[in-house]
Amino acid sequence: MSKMSDHLIGLQEEGKIQLDVNGDYIMNEFDNIPPSSKPQFTIEKDVPMPSVLKHKDRWNALPFAKMEVGDSFVVDEMHTKEDETSLRGRATRENNKPSPTFFSVVKNPDLANSFRVFRIQ
Numbered sequence: 001m002s003k004m005s006d007h008l009i010g011l012q013e014e015g016k017i018q019l020d021v022n023g024d025y026i027m028n029e030f031d032n033i034p035p036s037s038k039p040q041f042t043i044e045k046d047v048p049m050p051s052v053l054k055h056k057d058r059w060n061a062l063p064f065a066k067m068e069v070g071d072s073f074v075v076d077e078m079h080t081k082e083d084e085t086s087l088r089g090r091a092t093r094e095n096n097k098p099s100p101t102f103f104s105v106v107k108n109p110d111l112a113n114s115f116r117v118f119r120i121q
Contacts, residue, residue: 059090064103067119076114087115 008025011017017025063073078084084105091103102121108114 059087062090062117064091064094064101064117064119067103069119069121072116072118074108074111074114074116076111078113078115084115087117091117 008017012019012025017027020026062075067073075087078087088105091105094101094103100121101119104118104120105115106118108116
């Protein structure tokens with residue numbers, strides 16, 4: 001065994017690290033620190049909210065509930081990776097609902113900065 005493996009096993013036996021569900025080591029650095037010594041967080045008021053959070057409801061008007069299998073719609077003005085990730089996340093939330101529906105988001109080959117959402121189930 002390597003020195004690194006021995007070191008990690010030692011830290012794990014001491015309770016300083018543990019394995020998470022993915023098999024990665026995580027630190028338990030704050031477990032033995034009294035609550036008064038743990039990092040404190042300050043609540044701040046009047047800090048402007050980023051535009052990404054201001055528009056978090058922008059996908060609420062999408063017609064997922066009205067769609068039948070084989071239907072699709074186009075979402076334009078998708079200029080950033082964050083836009084794509086957000087739209088895909090919205091479709092995933094629909095897919096995770098307790099219903100037999102499934103939606104897929106693909107780049108629209110007909111138009112730049114555009115994605116098409118399909119109901120496939």
